[in-house]
Amino acid sequence: MKIMNILLTGGAGYIGSHTALALLNAGHTPILLDNFSASDPKILTLLKAAAKKDILFYEGNVGNQTLIRQILKEHSVDVVMHFAAFKAVGESVKNPLAYYKNNVSEFVNLLSAMDAEKVRNLIFSSSCTVYGNPVRLPVSEDFSYGFNNPYGHTKVVCEQILESVCVSNKGWKVGKLRYFNPVGSHDSGYFGELPVGLPSNLMPYLDQVASGEVQKLYIFGGDYPTGDGTCIRDYVHISDLSEGHIASLEGLIKVGSHAVNLGTGIGYSVLEVVAEYERVTRKKIPYEIIGRRPGDVPAAFADPSMAFQVLGWKAKRSLGEMCLSSYSWRMQLPTLLSSCNLAPIGISPLE
Ligand SMILES: NC(=O)c1ccc[n+]([C@@H]2O[C@H](COP(=O)([O-])OP(=O)(O)OC[C@H]3O[C@@H](n4cnc5c(N)ncnc54)[C@H](O)[C@@H]3O)[C@@H](O)[C@H]2O)c1
Numbered sequence: 001m002k003i004m005n006i007l008l009t010g011g012a013g014y015i016g017s018h019t020a021l022a023l024l025n026a027g028h029t030p031i032l033l034d035n036f037s038a039s040d041p042k043i044l045t046l047l048k049a050a051a052k053k054d055i056l057f058y059e060g061n062v063g064n065q066t067l068i069r070q071i072l073k074e075h076s077v078d079v080v081m082h083f084a085a086f087k088a089v090g091e092s093v094k095n096p097l098a099y100y101k102n103n104v105s106e107f108v109n110l111l112s113a114m115d116a117e118k119v120r121n122l123i124f125s126s127s128c129t130v131y132g133n134p135v136r137l138p139v140s141e142d143f144s145y146g147f148n149n150p151y152g153h154t155k156v157v158c159e160q161i162l163e164s165v166c167v168s169n170k171g172w173k174v175g176k177l178r179y180f181n182p183v184g185s186h187d188s189g190y191f192g193e194l195p196v197g198l199p200s201n202l203m204p205y206l207d208q209v210a211s212g213e214v215q216k217l218y219i220f221g222g223d224y225p226t227g228d229g230t231c232i233r234d235y236v237h238i239s240d241l242s243e244g245h246i247a248s249l250e251g252l253i254k255v256g257s258h259a260v261n262l263g264t265g266i267g268y269s270v271l272e273v274v275a276e277y278e279r280v281t282r283k284k285i286p287y288e289i290i291g292r293r294p295g296d297v298p299a300a301f302a303d304p305s306m307a308f309q310v311l312g313w314k315a316k317r318s319l320g321e322m323c324l325s326s327y328s329w330r331m332q333l334p335t336l337l338s339s340c341n342l343a344p345i346g347i348s349p350l351e
Pocket residue numbers: 009010011012013014015016033034035036037038039060061062063082083084085086087102106125126127128179180181182201
């Protein structure tokens with residue numbers, strides 16, 4: 001495969017930074033852009049340490065067309081992977097305008113800058129939220145769009161914008177990757193998610209409880225129409241997910257535009273994840289079930305067969321591996337930070 005220069009917007013975030021490592025591993029050149037609105041600049045030092053090389057980075061807003069055009073030109077960018085967005089469902093319910101501005105308006109600016117520079121290859125971080133509350137399970141790509149919250153709506157709108165853009169100019173090639181629930185850390189053990197503020201996802205929250213930073217896990221809702229009353233999700237290992245981006249990159253060239261689910265096809269309830277986490281880490285996780293969180297759907301898991309048919313991609317890692325990699329990374333993070341001469345991370349004010 002041709003070696004490519006790839007701009008990763010939101011490259012300092014969880015999925016972007018892991019994908020940067022996967023791209024380096026595959027011989028490509030990642031160029032990262034981030035405004036640190038939802039990430040910690042320390043991640044760059046950790047990323048360079050894990051990659052054992054320098055990494056091109058720009059601090060800035062994805063909607064800054066002048067900056068984007070400059071980067072696209074200067075680095076002869078072949079493909080843009082667009083990760084930069086806000087992603088907390090609950091926050092989007094409270095502050096929808098911030099979500100429409102950041103996830104939609106800034107995205108339109110990015111597309112305009114790409115179009116002006118004739119860089120028309122894009123891999124877009126979409127989400128299973130584009131299916132809303134699915135009518136049946138598992139969820140496949142032919143389901144119609146739906147949304148349950150402003151965050152999900154922004155993903156639907158972005159996908160629809162991309163459809164119009166592709167119709168307007170056949171030169172556009174777009175990979176829409178509908179992630180289910182990415183968790184865990186890099187296989188090397190030397191890189192993982194750097195939590196910022198209050199975790200809104202289950203796994204970083206479990207890590208905080210296991211490490212003793214917070215006393216217990218609050219589970220949102222125990223009265224959903226599921227086996228044990230807690231929400232069911234399809235958790236996918238971050239290394240599988242970043243490999244999905246490499247497959248999508250190859251897919252853009254071989255098959256052109258595509259829209260695929262990236263999930264394992266297996267749904268686990270929150271309580272099942274807690275049990276598996278306790279089993280593999282041998283840590284007791286105290287928890288309390290509280291009220292439902294606005295915007296959450298009871299259950300979602302993928303039919304991942306399309307990603308295999310179109311891209312040859314399939315998730316390989318188990319839930320136990322996901323839990324263990326997440327926990328191990330969290331345990332060794334203080335040592336890694338100090339070996340890189342970085343200040344320790346603060347404890348989130350959860351309780
Ligand atoms: N993590 C998940 O569970 C999940 C699931 C489905 C889809 N997604 C999507 O995947 C993408 C990446 O998610 P993530 O988990 O890595 O999130 P993240 O918050 O860890 O990373 C997003 C990064 O984008 C940056 N960013 C946000 N707005 C920006 C802007 N206007 N300009 C420049 N940088 C900006 C943030 O600082 C952050 O570093 C997002 O689009 C998200 O909606 C995530």
